[in-house]
Amino acid sequence: MSYTETCTDPSKTTSTSTVLLTPRKRKRLTPEDAKLEAPNTQDVSQKKDESLRDKLINCRQCSTHSLTELYNWTFNQAAVAPVRLRHVFEMDLAGTDVxxxxxxGRxxxxxxxxxxxxxxxxxxDDMTRYKLxxxxxxxxxxxxxxKHLKHPTFPKATSTKTASKSTAPESSKQAISKQDKSKTIxxxxxxxxxxxxxxxxRIYHGRGTxxxxxxxxSFCASQPSHGVRPF
Structure with a gap:
């Protein structure tokens, strides 16, 4: 014999249910919404470049040397800078017309x-242009x-009296020829x-660039060793 109790009062009954949650699908953003949500990296990099440029300008203005002193310093061997090609076009022009x-940089x-x-x-005819x-x-x-230096020419004797004066000895001719050969490029x-x-x-400006x-x-075949970093 079993005992069963039934409850008909709805206030006393409890029921549980589970709901399976699925991830919400991401809607496609319009180009305008994408610009608003995504960070503008171009503006950030542009602000950094502007701030760096302002610092460089301030450092140049704070220099106690005159333009003539700075120009004369560029003739030293220490002023020869190993750079990339794009740096040549990014350099700021300074000085005077002369x-x-x-x-x-600084x-x-x-x-x-x-x-x-x-x-x-x-x-x-007078030069060779290389594109690097x-x-x-x-x-x-x-x-x-x-142009290579030419050997000097000796004038011919007009008479027997002036022949000894006009013609040089062979030893002097050989000495001059040796000097000329040593001077050849x-x-x-x-x-x-x-x-x-x-x-x-040296950097020059012309032909629109x-x-x-x-x-x-300083013209020689080499390997790009100055661009290799030590680390």
Missing amino acids: EVFYWM VPCRTVKLVGMVVGIDEF DDGTAVIDCDLKLQ PELPKVFVGAILSVRG RYLRLEPG
Whole structure:
């Protein structure tokens, strides 16, 4: 025999239920809403650049050296800056029309050292133009060609009396020829498109852009070692 009790009063009955929650689907945002929600990284970087530029300008204005002193300092070997190609175009112009130099950050600069790949060669009568590319920019590098010194010519004797005076002994001719050979400029390395060059030259502004005028003794084939970091 079993005993069963039933309750018909709804106030005394309890019921439990479980509801399975699903993640809410994300709606596609319009371009305007996306700009409002996403942080504008461009504005943040622009503000940082502006603040850094203001600091550099303040440092330059606080300098106790005159423009002439800064320009004269750029002739030292310590002022030759190994930079990237894009830095040449980002430098700020300073000085006067006669004494022209550039600001590389807080350092005055006029001569730079670059390493890049030759992507073009233009040959002219008096110079050769190399186009260098290091992945950041492309710049023209002009190298003026210097003519070799010619051996001196001796005039012919007009008479037998002046023959001894006009003609020089063979020893003196050989000495002069040796001096001329020592003064001749060494041959430039063979350059082709795709070669890696290490050059040094002065920054000039012309043809609507900036270019380099290379120094004759600083033109050599090299590897981009100055851009390798020690860590």
